[in-house]
Amino acid sequence: MPYMAWPPRLVMTDSTAVALADFSSTWRPEELKSERTQQAALRRAREGIPELHRLLDEAVTALRVSLAVVVENFPLDTTALVIAAAALGRVDPSYNGPNPDSLVHDVVDSEARPYRDPDPFHTDSPLLAHPHAYLGLLCVRPSPAGDGQTVLVSAADVAAAIADRSHLRALQDPCYPFAVPHEPGSDEPSVTTHPILTMSGGGATVRYCPVRVTAGVERAGQALDEEHVSALRAFERALESQHLPTVFLLRAGELLLLDNRRLLHGRTDVGPEGVGRHLMRVKVHDREYEKAMARNS
Numbered sequence: 001m002p003y004m005a006w007p008p009r010l011v012m013t014d015s016t017a018v019a020l021a022d023f024s025s026t027w028r029p030e031e032l033k034s035e036r037t038q039q040a041a042l043r044r045a046r047e048g049i050p051e052l053h054r055l056l057d058e059a060v061t062a063l064r065v066s067l068a069v070v071v072e073n074f075p076l077d078t079t080a081l082v083i084a085a086a087a088l089g090r091v092d093p094s095y096n097g098p099n100p101d102s103l104v105h106d107v108v109d110s111e112a113r114p115y116r117d118p119d120p121f122h123t124d125s126p127l128l129a130h131p132h133a134y135l136g137l138l139c140v141r142p143s144p145a146g147d148g149q150t151v152l153v154s155a156a157d158v159a160a161a162i163a164d165r166s167h168l169r170a171l172q173d174p175c176y177p178f179a180v181p182h183e184p185g186s187d188e189p190s191v192t193t194h195p196i197l198t199m200s201g202g203g204a205t206v207r208y209c210p211v212r213v214t215a216g217v218e219r220a221g222q223a224l225d226e227e228h229v230s231a232l233r234a235f236e237r238a239l240e241s242q243h244l245p246t247v248f249l250l251r252a253g254e255l256l257l258l259d260n261r262r263l264l265h266g267r268t269d270v271g272p273e274g275v276g277r278h279l280m281r282v283k284v285h286d287r288e289y290e291k292a293m294a295r296n297s
């Protein structure tokens with residue numbers, strides 16, 4: 001098989017980028033909070049800009065097949081980001097950063113935190129019953145030093161690096177404690193338990209965040225037995241396998257779309273020159289999620 005670079009890349013032409021930015025300027029961001037308006041805006045954008053229509057279809061297909069795709073030359077515009085991401089499902093204004101209501105969250109390496117450690121492999125929204133299916137990360141400004149690179153690894157590759165079948169079995173048990181940040185005055189449980197690595201017909205899926213799991217295991221104490229502690233250690237060791245990750249620098253105007261349940265992501269450390277590194281992030285629920293919600297209500 002020929003060597004294929006991963007993730008695959010698509011390029012938005014300049015005229016499409018300009019047309020999308022123009023179209024986006026006719027919408028106010030608040031209008032796009034509901035799925036109905038998101039889909040209406042997307043439909044009109046597809047109708048008005050045939051090249052965008054094709055590009056979005058290609059991106060959706062690439063994301064399905066390859067679990068991640070980079071779209072180059074994407075306009076640096078929050079509304080354009082929301083409209084394009086709506087091709088994947090419902091862009092969720094909830095659980096996207098500390099602000100309870102933000103379609104687009106700014107990931108910024110600010111003056112206040114100039115020396116940031118590596119952000120180790122994780123999946124986003126790990127505390128949710130149904131974590132977001134997709135993430136979009138649009139690079140507005142990379143670190144001029146070229147650090148803060150994006151790191152990706154697939155759940156399938158991590159699973160393949162775990163030799164012991166009994167560990168793989170144990171990782172599917174819904175018993176791993178994830179620490180829930182404590183809301184003052186609330187009596188919510190302080191951990192929520194989930195499987196970490198699950199094998200199914202659709203491939204390997206993963207839910208993991210080292211900060212949450214480490215704190216969760218501490219809080220759970222003896223509740224997590226020896227078998228599952230040792231499976232968790234095997235998973236963590238597999239994540240450290242040097243040959244697994246794909247590392248690359250997102251450049252300005254590059255939009256990375258990724259499957260948040262079949263890939264883990266992270267980034268390398270950001271040094272002092274990385275102040276001002278800026279990504280815009282969206283989180284998207286897929287149709288399966290909407291159906292599950294409809295059944296439960």
Ligand SMILES: O=C(O)CCC(=O)C(=O)O
Binds near residue numbers: 119124266279
């Ligand atoms: O800063 C990055 O490249 C990754 C940020 C991240 O993991 C996230 O926003 O979910």
Ligand SMILES: [Fe+2]
Binds near residue numbers: 122123124265
């Ligand atoms: Fe993340």
